[in-house]
Structure formats: structure tokens, C-alpha cells
Amino acid sequence: MPVLWLVLIVFALGALGFVLGRRRALGGAGGDIRLLHSLPSYYGTNVTLLTVVPALFLLGIWLLVQPVVVDARVSAMLPDSAISEGTTRDLVMSDVRRIAEGLDKAVAEGAMTHREARDIRAEFTDVRNRLGAVGVALGSTVGAPELYAAQRYRRIAGEGSLAMTGVVLALALGGVALSLIRTTPSFRARNTVETGIRYVLIFAATIAILTTIGIVLSLVFNTIDFFRLYPAWDFFFGTTWSPSFGGGSELGILPLLWGTFYISIIALAVSVPIGLFAAIYLSEYASPHVRAFAKPMIEVLAGIPTIVYGLFALLTVGPLLLKVFGQDGVGIMQAGTAVMTAGLVMGIMLIPFVSSLSDDIINAVPQSMRDGSLGLGATRSETVRQVVLPAALPGIVGAILLAASRAIGETMIVVLGAGAAANLSLNPFEAMTTVTAKIVSQLTGDADFASPEALVAFALGMTLFVITLGLNVFALYIVRKYREQYE
Amino acid sequence: MTDVPFTDASSGPARPARTGSLLEADARTRRRNAAEARFRLYGIAAVGVGLFFLAALLYAIFSNGIGAFQQTGYTLQIEFREDVLDKTGNRDLEDIKSVKTFAYSPLLRAAMLREIETHGIDTPLADAKVTGFSSPLDKLFSDGARSTLRDMVLADPSLIGQTVAVRILASSRVDGYLKGRVSRESIERDKNLDAVHLDLIDKLREAGVATKGFNLAFITGPDASDARPEQAGLGVAMLGSLYMMIVVLALSLPIGVAASIYLEEFAPQNRFTDIIEVNISNLAAVPSIVFGILGLAVFIQFVHLPQSAPLVGGLVLTLMTLPTIIISTRASLKAVPPSIRDAALGVGASKMQAVFHHVLPLAMPGILTGTIIGLAQALGETAPLLLIGMVGFIASNYPDGAISGFLAPNSAMPAQIYEWAKRADPAFYERAWGGIIILLLFLMTMNIIAIILRRRFERRW
DSSP states (O other): OHHHHHHHHHHHHHHHHHHHHHHHHHHHTTTOGGGSSSOHHHHHHHHHHHHHHHHHHHHHHHHHHHHHHHHHHHHHHSOGGGSOTTOOHHHHHHHHHHHHHHHHHHHHTTSSOHHHHHHOOTTTSOHHHHHHTTTOOOSSOOOHHHHHHHHHHHHHHHHHHHHHHHHHHHHHHHHHHHHHHHOOTTSOHHHHHHHHHHHHHHHHHHHHHHHHHHHHHHHHHHHHHHHHHSOHHHHHHOOOEEOOTTSOOEEOSHHHHHHHHHHHHHHHHHHHHHHHHHHHIIIIIOOHHHHHHHHHHHHHHHHSOHHHHHHHIIIIIHHHHHHHHSTTTTSOOOSSOSHHHHHHHHHHHHHHHHHHHHHHHHHTSOHHHHHHHHHTTOOHHHHIIIIIHHHHHHHHHHHHHHHHHHHHHOOHHHHHHSOSOOOOOSOTTSOOOOHHHHHHHHHSSSOOTTSHHHHHHHHHHHHHHHHHHHHHHHHHHHHHHHOOOOO | OOOOHHHHHHHOSOOOOOOSOTTSOOHHHHHHHHHHHHHHHHHHHHHHHHHHHHHHHHHHHHHHHGGGGEEEEEEEEEEOOHHHHOTTOSOOHHHHHTSOGGGGHHHHHHHHHHHHHHTTOOOGGGGOOOBTTBOGGGGGBOTTHHHHHHHHHHHOGGGTTOEEEEEEEBOHHHHHHHHTSSOTTTTTTOTTOOHHHHHHHHHHHHHTSEEEEEOHHHHHSOOOOTTOGGGOOSHHHHHHHHHHHHHHHHHHHHHHHHHHHIIIIIOOSSHHHHHHHHHHHHHTTSOHHHHHHHIIIIIIIISOOOTTOHHHHHHHHHHHHHHHHHHHHHHHHHHSOHHHHHHHHHTTOOHHHIIIIIIHHHHHHHHHHHHHHHHHHHHTOOHHHHHTTOOSTTTTSOOSSHHHHHHSOOOOHHHHHHHHHHSSOHHHHHHHHHHHHHHHHHHHHHHHHHHHHHHHHOOOO
């Protein structure tokens, strides 16, 4: 693991720099700490920061960029004749990478010498068998151009890693040298260190932005790829969802959106009344003892992982509903996995979400308004319905919208509880599927990322991201716009 | 609120004079009181329904899952016959290795037949014919029992020639029969077990040969293939979760604290700060599966990190928990009163010193509480892990060391539970519920630690 070693060496240099910088500052002042501008440890920290931060920053950037550059260079070298009918350049490149990794592994395990890995020829050696012997399975026999490209790939990657090691170490050593030269008793070490730390803090804060950019870019690029292979109109307005990896899939999103909204509506129909009434009771009626017991108990429901709810839907609620509504009962349910199953369990999951949000909002309504209403002779329930709830309404609507966005984005419950068939039906006891469930089923398994059947997951993800983001922004907007200020 | 209806009613002119006693409520008051009582009842019902769901959930988990911690086995006197296992008699390990797993079946059958004879059990299975390599008796044992014996011999060749008492795993159908999951009716169409086997099992239980024992292999062992639910364990997936949590803790705590300090203490009020804050609150509400797509596209497709690796899982979960940690850290930094900062600045500390020497230590209990809660959230998260390939039959080998623990394909606890829930054999459902008990125990411990930290160290100003 050369990268790990490189990181460790950089840190060791940083530690060494700390000691040297501190000693040099003290030495320059003749051991008299009062002659220094800053405390001695600041001089040391200054050296460490200048050694470690630029070197690690460069290392990170290099690791991100190198595979892209190497890929592009090797891919440009591949002759068009190497790309046979029915494959694409990307697929051939992934083969090339696999072969290169296999060669690396063979060398690491001693099954091949460095020279052999560099000079081996597909014309004379069965590379597939040689690599199979070290546990690298290749799909087809290795052709000469692929092997040649893989060897070029290894060489360029090797040169790149070597250059990276050299440049990073040089930068670290340069950092030590430069900062040591600048270390004099009059050097304003503390100010420099504090500015440096400030930049580190700013960088940490921008990771949130980088994450968002990463999400948007990874969704957008793959979605564009998808729409090149599959018409956008058919995706957004198609009413059939039947992917087949052999080709000829119909990938209409409407049945998935319908399933998503149907399940979410059932979930909200369960969670909003229960959650809201629970919040009202706990904040307006319950004695402190009841509240101290019931509120955390209901919130336990929020801490339970969604996989647990999924299993509960699949193995407990589904069979229970089937017993009542199935062939032996009402006779409108075919199997345990259905919209009702998933919606009911998701509703249970959302109860604490609705109740704790509404609880906060109801408690924010000032006591004087309640007192006024009670003083005029209203009963408590009249106060709640006609004074407290109208005042808290925007907040509650916001809470419901947030719960809806939760329901739309929920995955595990629908993967396990809602079934896999994409239906456009009104019967809540029928199996349907959702956007999230299909993202999971299209991206797990060994599908290559070049087919529309796998890329559609990114378009689904994009749709999901836009919908949930829109709901959240809208919820915050409502809360802000209609919030009454009681001061 | 001027148009509230009940004030109108009392000002109406056409109100008849009261005739009855003041102590006796009139119809309208009774109606209002009844509405009040109804409303109150709705509230109680809502709380009750919430608590009922919690109780039902916990009951389902424990009643279904507790069985996974027990496993049926037979205590058999296995004779490691030299003429089967080491025909040359030179105890050469290579020769012993050349004996395949199925050669161990006769040892198992012979030991079982001896028990049947010793306890005088009358069963048609005692005279069952061996056809090819299989005998009806084999259905009693787990498919993995033979390789367990082979591993024992390979680890200690001196066993050959001895007779040793060994606990042999029963097949999952036998286990299900003892636990009540499999009944005589349900096996009628099941080719894995017959009624004669159940008769034999009943007698073996009376004789004390077939017993249920604590199932340590479930907690420490690796996953097993579809055909051997009795051997499946959560141990390797637990290690996968552990390595992921190490990554999450090592990255999200420093980054989260640094970001919060910047936003709370240093950030100027400008557009850039606004964008960061909006971003963080939006990221907190992005569905977790979208983070999985991000991990797949960026870490695996773009950077070519190994698929299914706990390192990648950890990175994805870090990005997912960062908003949670930042929000709670900012709250605890905000809770430190400004007088602390002013005092530090007043005696000559720089802004940075005031924050790092005074504010941060005081906010630390709150920060740790938030971090633990964020970690607990990450530990239970499944959906993003499915997309980066941490699911399927991959938690079957222990990692060789720390580096392979981060980079070798592994699963995680919730993903392993999902994997079991997907399999066809109901014996795996019991494992899935059992896995949930273990997962919930971890979550409960983490939350209790968080609560204790908050109670003991958090200061009220």
C-alpha cells in the first residue's frame, strides 16, 4: 500500500518539522522565550502545517485525477479495430483495467515476474489462464490489443504513482525547508498558524458544498448518458416498466411514481392523524409523568433502523394482512407484499417524526394565547382547535411536507414490503413498486454501467432528488413565510 | 381571531332563560363537554396506538428472533477411522487433505447408528440402504457437518484412530422441528425431511442425544450459503460494520467539528456562508439512497476504489452523517455562553485560542453525544450499502488484517440482515430477526452511552 506509506511518511516529516521548528525558534532567541513573538509550539505547528497540508492536498487531488488521465490516454491509444461489434470503448476499457489489475495481482503473488508482466504477448501465452491461476476471472480470451493496452495502462499508472510519490515528498520536504528558513524569533508564527487553521476550517465547511456538487454531477452525467440511449419522452410519460437486460426494455417512470405516491399517501394517512393527536395530547393534556414516559417511548420508533421496519412489513404485517384480506378472508389480496403493507409500516415509522416536529411547533405557541382563550370560557379542545392549531398551522404543514419527503425517499421498507411488480392500479392490496426500490434492483447485481437498464437508475435517482429537494425547500418556504412572530 | 363561533353563540339574543339548577349542565354545555372528552380520548388513543405499535414491533422482533441464539445439535461419539481417512497410515497432511469431504459421511452415519442402538431406538432408518454417496440418515445432519469434521482432522491429525465426542449440527429442518417452525404437516411435501426422521428425532431427544444449545457461531461466525442456514452467522458482517464505523468516526468527527467551528465562530455573514448553511440543511433531508448513488458514481466508477469495501461504505456513511453531526455540534457550541469567549479574549487570548482552549472543551460532551447518535444512525443504514455492493454472499471470510478489513469485500450488519430476509428458506428469517436483536443491542448501548454522557457532563449555564 504505497499511498498509506506515503501518508505516514508525510506525517512523520510533519512531526519532525514540529520538533525542528520549535528548537530553531528557541535557539534563535538564545533560549529566552520572551524574545519570541509567539509561544514556541506555534513555530513548530507552523512547520508541521506547511509540511503536511499542501502535501496531503496534492496527494488527494492526484489520486482523483490520475485514473481519469490514465484512462483517457490509454483509451485514445486503443485502435478502433480493437472495439468489435456490439461493444463500446468503455466496455473494452473496463476489460483493459481488469487485465491490468490481474497483472498487478499476479506480480504481487509471485506468479509472474515484473519483466514477464511487462513483455508478455497474447500471441504466445494464454494470459487468461495465467491470470485465472491467481484468481482473476476474465470474461473472454485476452486479445493482443487489449493486453498491449493493459500493459501501457500499467506503465503509465506506474509512472504516475512514481511521479506522485516524488512530487508529494518534494513538496513536504520543501515545506519543511521553507518554513524552517522563515523561523526567526520575530516571525509572527501565531498569526500564520491561525490563518492556516482558518483555511482548514473553511475547507471542512465546504465539504457540504462538494457533496452536493458530487451528487448533482454524478446524477446529471449518468442521466444524460441514459437519455442518449433512451428517449426522455418515453421515460417520463411511459406507462410500462419492464426492463430486460437483453434489450428492448420499456422504462416508463409513471408506474413507479404512482406506486411511490400511493404508498406515501397511505403512510401519511396513518402517521399524520396519530402523530398530530399524540403531539396535541402530550403537550396540552398529559401530566408531566405521562409525558416523561410516553414521549421518549414514541421517539424510540424513530431510532429503529429502516431494515427492521422492512422485515416487520415482510414477515409480520404482510402475512397478517393476507390472513384478513387474502383468499381465506375478503379475497382482494394476492400476496403479503402490497402497497398497504408498505404504507402501513412506513406510517408507523413516520409517527414519531410527525409528532416530535408538531410537538415543537405547538409548544412554540405562546401560553398567553391559550390563557386568553380559556379565560373567555372555551374548553381545552376548543382552544386547541380554534387558537393553537391555526397559529401552529404553517409549522404543521411544513412538518407534514417533510414527512412526505421522508416517505418518498424511504427505501428498505418498500424494497422488502411493497413487492417488485410495477403496476398502475388503484387497489391498495396489490403489489406495486417505487422509484427507490427500482434504483436498488437496477444497480445491484453485475450489470455494466453502459446499458440503459442500469443507467435508468441514475435518471430515477435524479427524479427522486429533485422531488425531495423541492418538497424540502417548499416546506421551509411555507414555514418561513407564514410563521407568525410572537414576541 | 375575532370570528370564533362560541363567542357569537353567547351574544345571540334568542337564548331561552334557564330554568333548571345551575349545577345541572344544560344540553349545550353537555355537548361541549362531550366534545372535550372525545377530543381528549382521540389524543389518548393516538398515544396508545403509537405505544402499541412499538410494543408490537418489539414483540415481533424478540419472539421471532430469540430462536436464532439456540441451535440443535447431536452429541455423537465419532470414530475417526484410519482406513477411511488415512489409508497409507503415514499421517502425511497432504494425504489426509486428499480425502474429500463426502468421505466423512460414513463416520457420521456410523456414529448415529451406534447411538440408535445404544438407546434401543426402533426406527426403520437403522436399516436404511446407502445408495451412491447418500443415505436417508444424512438428512439429519447439516451439510456443513462433514467439513467441520474434516477441518478438525486437518487441524489435529492425531485424532485419526481415536473416538471423540463431537457436537454435530443438525440440519435446519430438524432445528426447525425442535423450535416449532417445522411441523409434521408442513414436511409432507418437503423432500428434505420425512416423518420417520421426526419419529427418530423425538426419541433422540428423550435419549438426550439431540439437544438445543447456545449458538455462539451465530454471533461470531461467517455467513453460509443458501443450503446451510443452520451455519449462518453475523460475525464477519459485524466486523464489516466495525471497520465502517472506524472510517465514519475518523472522518466525520474532525470534519464535522471543524466545519461547525467555522460556521458558528468565524464565518462572516455573507452569501458564501448562506450557501453552506442551506446546503447542510438540504443534505440532511436527502434520501439515503441518493448517497448510495453518489458513492457508486464517485468512489467506485470514478476513483476506482474496490467494490463492496468497508472503506467505501464508511466514506458514503460519513457524507451521510456529516449534516447530523454538524447540526448537533453547532447547537452545543451555541450553548456555551458568550461570557466564556469574552473572558478569554479579555485576558489576551486570540479568537482561535478562545475557541480551541475554552469553548470547544466545554462543548465537547454535547459534540460527543451528537456524534454517537450520528454513528448509531449510520450503523443502521442499509440502502446506500446495497448500491456499493456490500450485499450478497460476501461476508463469508474473515479479513486477514486491518488493511484487508478496510479494503476486502465485506457486508455490514443491516445488509446481512437484508440478505437473509431475501432468501427463500424460512430458517433464514429467524437469523434475520436474531440479527436485528444484535443490531438493536448495539444501537441501544450507543444511545445509553450518549444519554449518560449528556447527563453527567453537560453543563447548564
